[in-house]
Amino acid sequence: MLTAAAFNLAGSSWGTTLTWIFSSIAFLANIAILQSQLGAVKSVQAAFRRKGDQELLRIDVPAFLRAAESAFPAWTRTLQNLRHAVVFACSALSLAAVALV
DSSP, X not given: OHHHHHHHHHTOHHHHHHHHHHHHHHHHHHHHHHHHHHTHHXXXXXXXXXXXXXXXXXXXXXXXXXXXXXXXXXXXXXXXXHHHHHHHHHHHHHHHHHHHO
16 A cells, blocks of 8 residues: 555556555455454354364354453444544545546
């Protein structure tokens, strides 16, 4: 991203190309991360079913994941949401900027 910014500041056409590539990757990766977080319960339940272990099948996965999340400091969720907002906003802004150039 810094390389793309440097090329853009230098007026090189590589800046636009690199911005399209890296901003698209950041945007799509953030979508994948967000999707995996939102689907964590189903993913863990599916993984436990694949193991076939009866003890794992008895675990209340939503409660298990809530307990795991509660072990982190309270500001972790705020920081996570802020990160998502910044990545989405900056990626969208940079893609819009190169689309208008």
